[in-house]
Amino acid sequence: MHKDYTNFRKLLDTGDANCVATVRGFLEKIENEMHLNSFIETWGEEALQRASEIDQKIQNRTAGKLAGMVIALKDNICYQGHKVSASSHILEGFESQYSSTVVQRILDEDAILIGRTNCDEFAMGASNETSYYGPVLNALDNSRVPGGSSGGATVAVQAGLCHAAIGSDTGGSIRQPASFCGVVGLKPSYGRISRWGLLAYASSFDQIGPLTNNVEDAALLLQVISGTDDYDATVSTLPVDNYTLSDENSPKKIAYLKECFGEGVDEEIKHQLYALFELMKAAGHTVEEVSFPYLDYLVPAYYVLTTAEASSNLSRYQGLQLGYRTAEKGDLDMLFKKSRSEGFGKEVKRRIMLGTFVLTSDFYDAYYSKAQKVRRLIRQKTDDILNTYDFILTPTTPTVAFKFGEKTQDPVAMYLADIFTVQANLSGHPAISVPGGKHSNGMPFGVQLMGKHFGEKKLLNFAKYLHNLAV
Amino acid sequence: MDEKIYDKYQAVIGLEVHAQLLTNSKAFCSDSTEYGATANTQVSVISLGHPGTLPKHNKDAINLAIRMGLAINCQIREVNQYARKNYFYADLPKGYQITQDRTPICHDGFLEVKLKDGSTKRIGIERVHMEEDSGKSMHDQDVFDSLIDYNRAGTPLIEIVTHPDIRSAEEAYAYITEIRQIVRYLDICDGNMEEGSLRCDANISVMLKGADKYGVKVEVKNMNSISNVRRAIDFEIKRQIEAIANGNRIFSETRTFDAMKGTTIVMRSKELANDYRYFPEPDLPPLIVDQAWVNQVQTTMPALPKELIKKYISEYSLGEYDASLLTETKEYAKYFEEVCGHTKNFKAAANWMMGTVKSHLNETGTDIGTFTLKPTQIAELIALVDDGKISNSAASQNVFPALVNTPDKGALTLAQELNLIQESNADALLPIVEEVLAAWSEKVEEYKAGKKNLMGLFVGEVMKRSGGKADPKLTNKLLGERLS
Numbered sequence: 001m002h003k004d005y006t007n008f009r010k011l012l013d014t015g016d017a018n019c020v021a022t023v024r025g026f027l028e029k030i031e032n033e034m035h036l037n038s039f040i041e042t043w044g045e046e047a048l049q050r051a052s053e054i055d056q057k058i059q060n061r062t063a064g065k066l067a068g069m070v071i072a073l074k075d076n077i078c079y080q081g082h083k084v085s086a087s088s089h090i091l092e093g094f095e096s097q098y099s100s101t102v103v104q105r106i107l108d109e110d111a112i113l114i115g116r117t118n119c120d121e122f123a124m125g126a127s128n129e130t131s132y133y134g135p136v137l138n139a140l141d142n143s144r145v146p147g148g149s150s151g152g153a154t155v156a157v158q159a160g161l162c163h164a165a166i167g168s169d170t171g172g173s174i175r176q177p178a179s180f181c182g183v184v185g186l187k188p189s190y191g192r193i194s195r196w197g198l199l200a201y202a203s204s205f206d207q208i209g210p211l212t213n214n215v216e217d218a219a220l221l222l223q224v225i226s227g228t229d230d231y232d233a234t235v236s237t238l239p240v241d242n243y244t245l246s247d248e249n250s251p252k253k254i255a256y257l258k259e260c261f262g263e264g265v266d267e268e269i270k271h272q273l274y275a276l277f278e279l280m281k282a283a284g285h286t287v288e289e290v291s292f293p294y295l296d297y298l299v300p301a302y303y304v305l306t307t308a309e310a311s312s313n314l315s316r317y318q319g320l321q322l323g324y325r326t327a328e329k330g331d332l333d334m335l336f337k338k339s340r341s342e343g344f345g346k347e348v349k350r351r352i353m354l355g356t357f358v359l360t361s362d363f364y365d366a367y368y369s370k371a372q373k374v375r376r377l378i379r380q381k382t383d384d385i386l387n388t389y390d391f392i393l394t395p396t397t398p399t400v401a402f403k404f405g406e407k408t409q410d411p412v413a414m415y416l417a418d419i420f421t422v423q424a425n426l427s428g429h430p431a432i433s434v435p436g437g438k439h440s441n442g443m444p445f446g447v448q449l450m451g452k453h454f455g456e457k458k459l460l461n462f463a464k465y466l467h468n469l470a471v
Numbered sequence: 472m473d474e475k476i477y478d479k480y481q482a483v484i485g486l487e488v489h490a491q492l493l494t495n496s497k498a499f500c501s502d503s504t505e506y507g508a509t510a511n512t513q514v515s516v517i518s519l520g521h522p523g524t525l526p527k528h529n530k531d532a533i534n535l536a537i538r539m540g541l542a543i544n545c546q547i548r549e550v551n552q553y554a555r556k557n558y559f560y561a562d563l564p565k566g567y568q569i570t571q572d573r574t575p576i577c578h579d580g581f582l583e584v585k586l587k588d589g590s591t592k593r594i595g596i597e598r599v600h601m602e603e604d605s606g607k608s609m610h611d612q613d614v615f616d617s618l619i620d621y622n623r624a625g626t627p628l629i630e631i632v633t634h635p636d637i638r639s640a641e642e643a644y645a646y647i648t649e650i651r652q653i654v655r656y657l658d659i660c661d662g663n664m665e666e667g668s669l670r671c672d673a674n675i676s677v678m679l680k681g682a683d684k685y686g687v688k689v690e691v692k693n694m695n696s697i698s699n700v701r702r703a704i705d706f707e708i709k710r711q712i713e714a715i716a717n718g719n720r721i722f723s724e725t726r727t728f729d730a731m732k733g734t735t736i737v738m739r740s741k742e743l744a745n746d747y748r749y750f751p752e753p754d755l756p757p758l759i760v761d762q763a764w765v766n767q768v769q770t771t772m773p774a775l776p777k778e779l780i781k782k783y784i785s786e787y788s789l790g791e792y793d794a795s796l797l798t799e800t801k802e803y804a805k806y807f808e809e810v811c812g813h814t815k816n817f818k819a820a821a822n823w824m825m826g827t828v829k830s831h832l833n834e835t836g837t838d839i840g841t842f843t844l845k846p847t848q849i850a851e852l853i854a855l856v857d858d859g860k861i862s863n864s865a866a867s868q869n870v871f872p873a874l875v876n877t878p879d880k881g882a883l884t885l886a887q888e889l890n891l892i893q894e895s896n897a898d899a900l901l902p903i904v905e906e907v908l909a910a911w912s913e914k915v916e917e918y919k920a921g922k923k924n925l926m927g928l929f930v931g932e933v934m935k936r937s938g939g940k941a942d943p944k945l946t947n948k949l950l951g952e953r954l955s
Contacts, residue, residue, distance in 0.1 A: 096522070195525065309750075314558060336559050
């Protein structure tokens, strides 16, 4: 069975494969890999039904661009008539009354949704350890985390339980697990993809994106899910490029950030990436060291701003209209307090409290306003570099996947797992992680490329080149 | 309490008026805003704040906010950022309200209001900002539970905030009366305070006259009519003065007006007030209102009462009082102007509108919008009088009621049917004049001896004998000739 879609589609079109058997194969495999805990729920019957309809369409030559692509959905993206919980107790049993724009668009192109995948609660986490449904295991080494927050979605792709997955990335939640699991993860430019139907964590940071086994599949999915949408005022009206990859490989200028190759970064990762630079240079590309003086401010600014937005976004979970409600009886204030205290997990509560604090009128200027200024500086500096260079390159993560429990007692250490990925969310630039090599301990690590705003086409092309170069 | 104590203090008042905008759909989604629908039927995943939903701009609501700003002389802001106001309440589905905080769409305006003594007072407008309404909690519908109707959740509002320029309940009354008239003229709000589509909160403080620092302000809410605004403010000023005079402190608090008792009662202290944690709404990009947009809205602005009053004084030669009565509502003024389009006798048109027509509407409890007579029919009545065909009193007392009952017949036909056409032919009238003078020969002698006020008696007799049809002018003339 093909892990990727592009090659599978060729077999589908020639009649050498069919969707029903493929879906059955995936369902079986999911069953066999239950211990990974990557799926919260599978939609087997429905997927098989759809598979047979799409097989018919393929025979009739009326099948869409994603015909037969079996996709896993992160549990924070709405699909009409299906449960969605952001892996939180507070939304246990809640069913969405509408479909997100992304789901609607992939279904319109005949993709098959096979289930919803485990993630950190409300996408808050870097190891998938904050999920109400328990951690997801890294398929390569079950004692290690898969990364987060899109841990279940990433492992589903890594373990071959589907062709691709749709995740969300607020500070690295697609790219960081992609790095830990050895798959491709893309966070598009802010405003490239509609957020309608994505359970918000931090609205001005959140982007939906694909997790795939290769860059071609990422490009194909991006093509389908991008573009303007009446239901999201923050989506760009810029036309969507044709993302079909080409072999174009004219010399590019690449900046690697000096500060991302300093202390705290695994020596092996550094050295393998330096070796990669030599290969790139040999192929005619320019690779230069550039200083990014704000590295130390990335994570603090990110946490001030995202927790502020989260504290407000998560206010709708009250135990009143929908989701979990405390069993205790009392007045309205008690209902809110008890339902939220019992319904949210520890990390979510930590971030709500932090966000509430930074927005209080006494501290607004000291934290929120200042972090916004830092964000502007980061965006400016990133733009400056990208005015001179085609791409910015960093390790996706400072280390390979760490062990369970290693960072759960130290939230700051956990937050630093996102140190190289939050930049693109603060600045809104597109960024992709592709497998960059393998550590001597057997674990993969990713290399991250950031491109110009809405420069996904060039970014994907070069990412494919880099992926091939690295493996 | 010594009555003189009140004169030592000066009240300082600022008003916040919320107006529900007359858009067809809600502020940030396409749900209907129609009033009076069954509870929780005008809702969607957006207005209920379901997970994953996002707001979108309603351009109509923005246009209406700009209209209000232009009407009260405001600057219109180019870059508008929405903000979230965060608090928990059962009827607030998202846990925050989308509003504007630091960048209200309209700012720095003013409104000049006419006071009872004829003077004019300028009240500064600090800001007009856009926001969404919450749902409605109902605590009296069910024995055990409070119920929530989310139909209102997301309805667009504007909040109009004055500077603390108001100095008395009377000024507040004049201001809110004028604001209500303006929102109705602009078709941006129905101005109904009883139903809550127009709501007013007052910030009231008192200080010793001549003091340079304002006193502690108290917010008064729930004044659901214009006269209650006046009553509540009057009460609150008195309460505060008495408290201070008795050596007590005024607390920063929110009070509610009890219309039955005519008093204000504490709702909550402001010292423990919510911190609303305002911050820019990340789901809505800044809204850019450029000059072209403002100009476009400007072209849709109807004439406001102030302009109409000026026009009526200069073009129709009416007095200011008459002009202001005629412009009380837009519909009334429009009707009047249409009458004036069909007659040159503007004074008569004004008199008809303020007299016969107004009394008819009052008696029948109807308004000008549903009045059965067309403006041309009023003009026709005026013409009949002006042409001497019928007398003024016959027109208003006889023809007008007949016309209201059978508007299709036409005023002239009805006057004929009622036998009210005046005799304006001297040959026909002369015999009656002779007859009267003969019958009252003694009085004729007295008249000739100098008792000139007997003329009224002769005219009256001629009118009586002609069955009211004698043209009074002609009658006077004929009698004068005969008696000289």
